[in-house]
Amino acid sequence: MRLTLVFPCICVLLLLAVMFTSQGERHASVTDGTIAYFKRQQPLFAASAVALKHCIDNLKEGDSTTVSAARASLHLCRTRYKTIAFFLEYFFTSEAYVFNAPAKYEIEEPYIEYEEPVGLQQIEALLYDSAVYQRKDELEAQATVLVQTAQDLPSLLYQFTVSEQQVLESVQQELVRIMALYITGYDAPLLKSGIAEARSAMQAIDTVLMPHTGFEKKDSITYYLKEGIGQLAAHPDFDSFDRLSFLVSYALPLQRLLLNSQHDLFSPAAISKDKFPHSDIPGDTALGRRLFFEKALSGNNTRSCATCHQPDRYFSDGLTRNTTINSKEPLPRHTPGLLYACYQYSQFWDGRAVSLEEQVLKVLHSPQEMDARDDTLLQQLQRLPVYRTITLPQVQASLAAYLRTLTPFNAPFDRYMAGNKQAMTAEQRTGANIFMGKGQCATCHFAPLFNGLIPPLYNRTEFEVLGTPANDDLLHPQADNDSGRLAFFPIDFYKGAFKTPTVRNTAPTAPYMHNGAFRTMEQVIDFYDKGGGNGIGLSVPDQTLSTVPLHLTPEEKKALVAFMEALTDGK
Incomplete structure (x- = not known):
């Protein structure tokens, strides 16, 4: 699927109708101009890759200046890549993967295969490794692949054709990357080159669209591109960049104009629920709500869904772990909230269900949760007049349909992004910028849902190995023995891996994590600030969370907590 889930194709077609309604040669110019632009930029990117390889070859143990030079060269190479990223990421995903894949093993499901980390992100991880000199061979191998692939890019254009619609889709997806990935530091959390990279990407969009955007005037595509690029250029420091201002003042208005739509990335309808598994199965939401509170669904008639997912607690229960239905022993994991659960491709902490119905x-x-048998469950329900003819598929579909309604999008943050500048306090706005910047929270909790759906297509749920301890004493942590997704997908890199949940409504739903180990949000932030499990002294070989401390100040941590409160929906 090429088109991002954020907006329907008709919006792109509407834009095309506006942009290309004059002479026929203008239809050719956008495609020819895009290819010509790529041909101009590719040699510059390839040259920067060669320069990076040269710096890596020159790494000398004990000479920190050679490491600094390699990092600076990486910075340039990354910004050069972003001049052509929109083109490669859309049309040539395999090559884009070589250049900018995450610095971790990527699991190909359901085949239980994996891709080794490769490209610029892996080079960054190695250049910031404490044993960087000892890993020179790995760096050289990565750089060699990088150079060869960059130099071979012109061959991709042999008999290559492109349509206007594809160009516009590629630009739209790149704008989502700028907003949800680049300015958050997802690609380069250690190098902190995200603002410069976002500027490079936005300049690419400007160049591609320039012949067709008309005169510069207030509230025009040209205006928002120019002003957005200007803000990125004027404030290149990653930690202090004002992301909220950039988004609200420039990026989101630009997106609305590109789409000829009133909707943007932070609109409630931005990501369609219809794209998720089994969402086409019809269900009665009113019946589903009634069933949600129905104890006849449980084997012994003592428990309903609402027993553990309490609406007045934001569909959580406030407990470290709830109890089993019969023995009252603790359940294996903390009860997750259900708000926004429909925006996932995997359900449960370990992702073992692919849909809400499942x-x-x-x-x-x-046996631990509801302990129901199909025949007994239906007998218990059908004794009640309101469920006289109900079937098990109706139970599933109706409960799932009800869960899909639990998407309020009415938190102070949502009102702020919709234009109400008074909806968030100054401290909450500061916290939002830290969340999407120095705190690196948004590199796993992606906007706008702040869960693990990966932009720009939002078509995959992310799992992370954090090294969460079994207790909340970070000075004396105890290893957690929950194998996570490994029990469902037997591949070593999934040991201790859990689904990235939304952080919406986290402020009122303590305790936290899959095991409920942390009682306060402050403890969660301290855990991340120290570098996860490895950072607090545990041995977590395949931890995907960076072990590099964030060095957040007490004031910054306090602002993060305030931002969590701004993500709390009104009841």
């Missing part, structure tokens, strides 16, 4: 059935059948 999750419903697994919970009903679980």
Whole structure:
């Protein structure tokens, strides 16, 4: 699927109708101009890759200046890549993967295969490794692949054709990357080159669209591109960049104009629920709400869904771990909230269900949770007049349909992004910028849902190995023995991996993490600030969270907590 889930294709077509309604040669110019632009930029990127390889070859143990030179060269190479990223990421995803894949093993499901880390992000991780000199061979191998692939890019254009619609889609997806990935430091959390990279990417969009955007005037595509690039150029420091101002003042208005739409990335309808598994199965939401509170769904008639997912607690329960239905022993994991659960491709902490319908059935059948048998469950329900003719598929579909309504999008943050500048306090705005910047929270909790759906297509749920301890004493941590997704997908890199949940409504739903280990948000922030499990002294070989401390100040941590409160929906 090429088109991002954020907006329907008709919006792009509407834009095309506006932009290319004159002579026929203008239809050719956007495609020819884009290819010509790529041909101009590719040699510059390839040259920067060669320069980076030269710096890596010159690494000399004990000489920190050679490491600094390699990092500076990496910075330039990354910004050069972003001049052509929109083109490669859309049309040539395999090559884009070589250049900018995450610095971790990528699991190909359901085949239980994996891709080794490769490219600029892996080079960054190696250049910031404490044993950088000992890893020179790895760096040289990475740089060699980088150079060869960059130099071979012209061959991709042999008999290559492109349409206006594809160019516009590629630009739209790149704008989402700028907003949700580049300015958050997702690509380069240690190098902190995200603002410069966002500027480079936005300049690429400007160049591609320049012949067709018309005169510069207030509230025009040209205006927002120019002003957005200007803010990125004037404030290149990653930690202090005002992301909220950039988004609200320039990027989001630009997106609305590009789409000829009133919607943008932070609109409630931005990501369609219809794209998620089994969302096409019809269900009665009113019936689903009634069933949600129905204890006849449980084997012993003592528990309903609402027993553990309490609406007045934002569909959580406030407990470290709830109890099993019969023995009252603690359940293996903390009860997750259900708000925005429909915006995931995997359900449960370990992602073992691919849809809400499947999750419903697994919970009903679980001896620990609802302990229901299909025939007994239906008998219990059908004794009640309101459920006289109900079937199990109706139970599943109706409960799932109800869960899909639990998407309020009415937090102070949502009101602020919709234009209400008074909806958030100054401290909350500071916290939002830290969340999307220095705190690196948004490199796993992606906007606008702040869960693990990866932009710009939002078509994959992320799992992370954090090294969360079994207790909340970070000075004396105890290893957690929960194998996470490994029990469901037997591949070593999934040991201790859990789904990245949304952080919306986290402020009122303590405790936190898959095991409920942390009682306060302050403890969660301290854990991340220290570098996760490895950072606090545990041995977590495949930790995906960076082990580099964030060095957040007490004031910054306080602002982060305030921002979490701004993500709390009104009841």
